[in-house]
Amino acid sequence: MKRNPQAGVRRQAGLRLVVFSDADLDDIHRGTLEVLERTGVFVESDEALDVMADGGCQVDRENKTVKIPPHVVEDAVRAAPASVRLAGRVPENDIVLEGGRVGFTNFSAGIMVIDPRTGEYRKSTTQDVADLARMTDRLDAIDTYEHAVEGRDAPEETLAVRDAAIALKNTTKCVGTGAMSTYDVDAIVRMGAAVAGGEDKLRERPLVYFCECPVSPLKITKDAAEVIMASARHGIPNNVISMAMSGASSPVTLAGTLVTHNAEVLASLTLAQLTERGAPTIYGSSTTAMDLRFAAASVGSPELGCISAGVAQLAQRYMLPSFVAGL
Amino acid sequence: MAALAGANLIYGAGMIESGVTFDYAQYVLDNDMARMIKHAVQGVPVNDETLDVDDVHVVGSFGDYLSLDSTMRHMREQSQPRFMDRRVREDWQAAGGRDAYDAAREAAKRILDEYHPEPLPGEAAERIDAIVAEAEERAGVR
Numbered sequence: 001m002k003r004n005p006q007a008g009v010r011r012q013a014g015l016r017l018v019v020f021s022d023a024d025l026d027d028i029h030r031g032t033l034e035v036l037e038r039t040g041v042f043v044e045s046d047e048a049l050d051v052m053a054d055g056g057c058q059v060d061r062e063n064k065t066v067k068i069p070p071h072v073v074e075d076a077v078r079a080a081p082a083s084v085r086l087a088g089r090v091p092e093n094d095i096v097l098e099g100g101r102v103g104f105t106n107f108s109a110g111i112m113v114i115d116p117r118t119g120e121y122r123k124s125t126t127q128d129v130a131d132l133a134r135m136t137d138r139l140d141a142i143d144t145y146e147h148a149v150e151g152r153d154a155p156e157e158t159l160a161v162r163d164a165a166i167a168l169k170n171t172t173k174c175v176g177t178g179a180m181s182t183y184d185v186d187a188i189v190r191m192g193a194a195v196a197g198g199e200d201k202l203r204e205r206p207l208v209y210f211c212e213c214p215v216s217p218l219k220i221t222k223d224a225a226e227v228i229m230a231s232a233r234h235g236i237p238n239n240v241i242s243m244a245m246s247g248a249s250s251p252v253t254l255a256g257t258l259v260t261h262n263a264e265v266l267a268s269l270t271l272a273q274l275t276e277r278g279a280p281t282i283y284g285s286s287t288t289a290m291d292l293r294f295a296a297a298s299v300g301s302p303e304l305g306c307i308s309a310g311v312a313q314l315a316q317r318y319m320l321p322s323f324v325a326g327l
Numbered sequence: 328m329a330a331l332a333g334a335n336l337i338y339g340a341g342m343i344e345s346g347v348t349f350d351y352a353q354y355v356l357d358n359d360m361a362r363m364i365k366h367a368v369q370g371v372p373v374n375d376e377t378l379d380v381d382d383v384h385v386v387g388s389f390g391d392y393l394s395l396d397s398t399m400r401h402m403r404e405q406s407q408p409r410f411m412d413r414r415v416r417e418d419w420q421a422a423g424g425r426d427a428y429d430a431a432r433e434a435a436k437r438i439l440d441e442y443h444p445e446p447l448p449g450e451a452a453e454r455i456d457a458i459v460a461e462a463e464e465r466a467g468v469r
Contacts, residue, residue, distance in 0.1 A: 001381060003375045011372075011373060011374075012370060012373075013370065013372070014368055014369050014370040015331055015367060015368050015369070015370040016331060016332075016333070016370075017328060017331035017332045018332075019332060089445070089447075090445065097335035097336055098335065099333065099335075100333025101333070101335055102330045102333060102334065102335070102337070102364070102365055102368050103335060103336045103337070104336070104337050104338070104340055104357075104361035104364075104365075105336055105337070105338045105340065106338065106339075106340040106341045106342075106349075106354060106357075107338055107339045107340060107341050107342030107346060107349065108338065109346070110341075110342065110346065110347060110348055110349035111347060111348075112344075112347055112348040112349070113348065113349045113350070113351065114343070114348060114349075114350040114351065114352070114353075115351070116351035116352055116432045116435040116436050116439065117436055117439075119432075121348070124349065128349070131351075131439055132341075132349065132351075132354070134438070134439070134442060134443070134444060135351065135354060135355075135435065135438050135439070135442075137442070137444040138438050138442045138444075139340075139354070139355070139358040140358065140362065141358045141359075141361035141362035141365060142340060142358055142361060143336065144336065146338055148341065148349050149349045155463065155466065155468035157466035157467075157468050158459070158462045158463050158466050158468060161458065161459055161462040162459050162462070162463075165455045165456070165458070165459045168447065168455060169446070169447050169452060169455065170444065171444055172444050172445055183462075183465070187458050187461070187462055190458055191454070191455045191458050194451045194454035194455055194458070195447060195451045195455070282335075282336075296345065297345060299339075299342075299345050299346065305328035305329065306328065308328065308329035308332075308334060308337070309328040309329050309331065309332035309334070310332070311329075311334070312329055312332035312333050312334035312335075313332050313333075315334075315335075316333060321335045321336075322334050322335045322336070323334070323335065323336045323337075323338065324329045324334045324336075324337055324338070325329075325337070325338060325339055326328070326329035326330065326334065326337040326338070326339055327337055327338070327339035327340050327357055327360065327361060327364075
């Protein structure tokens, strides 16, 4: 039988979960703007205070508090790219973070492992860093390699640089790494440039991306500020991961937690954009609830699911790529 | 939930014990799960080809769909978990009766023994080593 084309049908493409209405998102956004303007955030780095003052923020040098006017926040959100590419050493491993595309990566910064050969529970080593980078390369549904575990058999002072070097050698997928200072960022960018064939090429196809975490509630530490500014100057993607725990370092209500979480991420993003307009920034979340009975972070909880899903929707409203806890 | 909301990069694969411990076998299992989730978020495409009404007419109540062209055409689109075992109990037992964790642990060992990604060009590796050496020198740990 002949079935002629239909005129103008609306189809659903893909399954979708809607956590918030537009009014909900507007309220969370307005609450965040209010917190950033009225309460402000603590910023530990003098250099970052200069950048934010020059960018139109109200800076109290004595208390290191920065109040950010709403128009500065909204301008920064618009300045950040809507799409971020994380490149692999081989182009078929490149992935694009944008819109509703769904990808996966491993957990990061573990300090113990379960050894598959012996079944033993032991401290993680630099050999594990290499082995897990290699495994990531092989696992078809994992899109990037995050610094899975710390190499604890080598000096702690050079952990970020050394473990990033090991990862770059052992996987052809994009390497996500922490950093503790401007020096770390510069060194890791130089390593990436050595592989890419120059810093220009690395900027086009970043083989590494950085991450750092504001400290809840509402603090950007010196380390975090340095990493944000240094990665922005290099034009290398930077993942700002807030790790609020509702009931402890953020309001006990999830909506209130999303407000402080959002304030922490947008303040960091504003610092990045004021440092270098257009700096690729990823909206990250490891925020969850604190189980107040055990004083333990509840990961794998309904709260974590709701927050991570809500954050994804919030990031989409801002046209920013998202990175959230889950799986 | 995060995947259904369209999160771009979801992290956590391989983790147990609230993020303290990384379990190689769990990582292999989570890879399977990640692939299944990527499958699920694609939902159910609806169009003339997928509605497949003409085949339904041909097969009627007494035929089957196994040998149809449309089945051949679309069979690779089906989800294919490696460690979530879909066999019935008897077949699973006959094949050794290993649970998913043991099978994943074997797979992890196999990857570690046999898999080697494309190495870095020698010159790049040397420059990376030099940068690490420099960092160690600076920190006074070399």
